[in-house]
Amino acid sequence: MPEVNRSSLAKLYPGFRTAGMWRNAREVNIHSLAHDGTEPVLLGTYLVKRTQSHVAELASNTYSQSSWNFVLTELRKCEINHKACIQYGRPWCPTRLLRLSMTDEGKLLMRLVSTDSSLDAPRYTTLSHMWGKNVTLQLTSKNLEELKRDIPAHIMPKKYLDAAVATWKLGVRHLWIDSLCIMQDSSADWEHESAAMDRTYRHGYCNIAACSAQLNTDGLFYSREPLLFQAGLTEYNGTYFTYQEANLNMFKDLDQEPLYKRGWVCQERLLCRRNISFTRQQIFFECAMELTCEVGKTAASFKWDSVRGLRYIGNATDLFSVRNMRKIDCVPAWLNVVQVYSAMDLTRPEDKLVAISGLARRLHTKLRKPYLAGLWKSHLCIGLAWEVVRSRDPEQTRDKPVRCKEFRAPNWSWASIDGEVAFPLNKFSSQVIRLCSFIEEIVGTNSWNEFGQIRYAKLEALGYPFPVRLLERDFPTNEALSMTSFTVDSVPGMKKGITVTLDTAKHLQSARTYALPLMYDRQGCLVCLLLEAITPSWGSYQRIGVLRGSISRRALKHSPADLDYLDLRGHWKTTNAKPSKALCRFLVSIMQRGDDMATLEPTDQYRRRINLI
Structure with a gap:
């Protein structure tokens, strides 16, 4: 197994021991000098010819302009080119939404509004998040009128504030968050709204996923080390290569995010037309036709036993796009959804069927x-x-x-x-x-x-x-x-x-x-x-x-x-x-x-x- 150029690797990984390159797969393993040279720094990377490299230059945090350029570009591509992601039928919106506005001083405001079915449905985003053990703010019959006037920023979890900022950045002025748009002390309201969960996510412009926010103090945006994602340059037998993280590893890691282990999020991720995942390392964009990330890579293949793989049922269309789905694919698709969903966590075990009822309702329209x-x-x-x-x-x-x-x-x-x-x-x-x-x-x-x-x-x-x-x-x-x-x-x-x-x-x-x-x-x-x-x-x-x-x-x-x-x-x-x-x-x-x-x-x-x- 030949070694690649040491000097070029040392620039990106100081103290590396060796990098081995397989003859066929051009795979590189980089090790540190620490612990007798056995500590892995970057395993399972691939060498790509320099002319084929399309790795993006990343900023030091996920709130940077380059990150937003990535998100907005992918949204535009999806709206223009992806027929499977187009919203068909009459516009619809949930019973309540959070309306966003901006003051002259640049302060973002938020208040709860009741929607009017007689008017045109506004464009809105949805939020997928982990509630956590200590829920500091939720809608009840006691604070309903108060939240309709104004929601003070200092009482809101950081992920809610960041979701509002992300919604505004996307050019959308309404946001739906379950804990603030469903009355948590009314079983009747909860049952009514949960029965419409499929339409809530299906009709949203996109879903914002707070993948790493496990606490109320966690948000959507994080600092990161760009060097871990940038391509290094090396030479082997007269040919220059870039080395970078393996193509599928980052997408595999996405499924291991804390949010995507939650049962309710399974149907939220499948029902929405577009899903933007905010992780600690980078941002992912997911729709019916593709899954891509800031680094510039696109996942080429999917397994049926992963949630994102279930989007590609029947001629590369997703589960929510039932109009494009063949009838014979319905039950096999459902059983695969159940297998993935059953391994996920639920805070309330009694929600086992409720948390997947939106998918069942959507599939029933076809079956x-x-x-x-x-x-x-x-x-x-x-x-x-x-x-x-x-x-x-x-x-x-x-x-x-x-x-x-x-x-x-x-x-x-x-x-x-x-x-x-x-x-x-x-x-x-x-x-x-x-x-x-x-x-x-x-x-x-x-x-x-x-x-x-x-x-x-x-x-x-x-x-x-x-x-x-x-x-x-x-x-x-x-x-x-x-x-x-x-x-x-x-x-x-x-x-x-x-x-x-x-x-x-x-x-x-x-x-x-x-x-x-x-x-x-x-x-x-x-x-x-x-x-x-x-x-x-x-x-x-x-x-x-x-x-x-x-x-x-x-x-x-x-x-x-x-x-x-x-x-x-x-x-x-x-x-x-x-x-x-x-x-x-x-x-x-x-x-x-x-x-x-x-x-x-x-x-x-x-x-x-x-x-x-």
């Missing part, structure tokens, strides 16, 4: 299917097969999934779990056979938001439940580990290799456990819900996990080629009204072996009616 406690009726089998994601670190207790203590969602919904969930079947491109149907769904929500908080829920299914007994094989009971070392007793034809994922560890020794087959694919994989009997005589069961195993072809006698199946991209294809006789015989045979369930009302020759609570 037009019933929404059931975080799932869609058209894809219930796929949605019900969610699995908890556990940390492999036995010392990591924060990521242990737990069931919510107070009711906020039924057990069959991912929203009943505090912790990250995944939808393994969402990644499949093969066709699957549906083995369970649903004849009645009852979900009660509040009057304002049909996609929000749930009061009660019930799901009635027709399927082939059979009793199972989980046998542990050298399985450590540490809850943080993946639960895969199980076999299922008394199930003929089921191969020994079975994956069992329990929602929580409390059901490890559950005696009354049943499996409800959901789907079966053409490779022989059977996916079942694991259920615990609550009142078998009434047919009531609750979900405790998921079971995945393989059925041998010998057990079925032949390949079940004449079954109903669901193309996971959204198309139902039916060649026969019922599952094949071979599969039915197999399911009935395992239902009859050791069946201690009370006789339930049969709906046909094979299936039984059960209630999931």
Whole structure:
């Protein structure tokens, strides 16, 4: 591995030890002389030919004119060139806004105003921020009239003041901040405004994200060291190169900002047309078509398991631009959103469904299917097969999934779990056979938001439940580990290799456990819900996990080629009204072996009616 020119690197990184350059990727690692030359200063950087370098010269703080030039330039480019970011339909604005004005002395003033739906909706920005533990200023019924007259600057958190300054710099005269535009002591007002959250962010000119402001004394603008972002010059074999931070590292770091770990911010970031992220190091601009930063780089590719990657669903359009989104992309997009969202933090666990209701409402305008406690009726089998994601670190207790203590969602919904969930079947491109149907769904929500908080829920299914007994094989009971070392007793034809994922560890020794087959694919994989009997005589069961195993072809006698199946991209294809006789015989045979369930009302020759609570 050849070394690059030392003298040029020393100008930018005094005391560096060495810089190694890979022959193919032209990657540079720079180390300091401190600690025997092992301390990394800059790792994973790239060498770029001098003529290709477009690294911007940065100022020493993010409030500089060069920073604002970057923001204004990106906004103009987006408004002129990006059709996916254009606001369609009738203008709209929230119930209340903060109106900005400037005195002759250059003092920025702010006051609360009620909007008039009969007038043209004003252009406004929105603010995404962390509330923190000590909220010093919020709208209540007691200070409503006072805030309509004037909001003194000395009582406002610095991030609010900076958001007002940023809004003014962008040429916008109205700002929406949740804590100052929603009455915090009125549940009725909160429910009404939260039900309109999708429109609040969708119709805003842009969203201002206070990414690093964790305290009331933190703002949007910070001092920084420009040298860390400027390109150095070096020569290798007669060719001059610039070296700079790796292209994707800075965008990866953006997702790790404190703000973007908050649950409410997930939908705020996806619903807004444009998002400006103010971090300690630099400013990022994000819209439906691109993500770029002050250094001058643009993220070229995105992963579906990141929030920004979800913007690029269906022909490079974002999630909020539903008019450009194909219907078959809706549910896969939603399940990816849920997986990202479930790993985020919520101050109030009861907000689990409310904090994502804006996205659900927006998606419903395209999908037009019933929404059931975080799932869609058209894809219930796929949605019900969610699995908890556990940390492999036995010392990591924060990521242990737990069931919510107070009711906020039924057990069959991912929203009943505090912790990250995944939808393994969402990644499949093969066709699957549906083995369970649903004849009645009852979900009660509040009057304002049909996609929000749930009061009660019930799901009635027709399927082939059979009793199972989980046998542990050298399985450590540490809850943080993946639960895969199980076999299922008394199930003929089921191969020994079975994956069992329990929602929580409390059901490890559950005696009354049943499996409800959901789907079966053409490779022989059977996916079942694991259920615990609550009142078998009434047919009531609750979900405790998921079971995945393989059925041998010998057990079925032949390949079940004449079954109903669901193309996971959204198309139902039916060649026969019922599952094949071979599969039915197999399911009935395992239902009859050791069946201690009370006789339930049969709906046909094979299936039984059960209630999931």
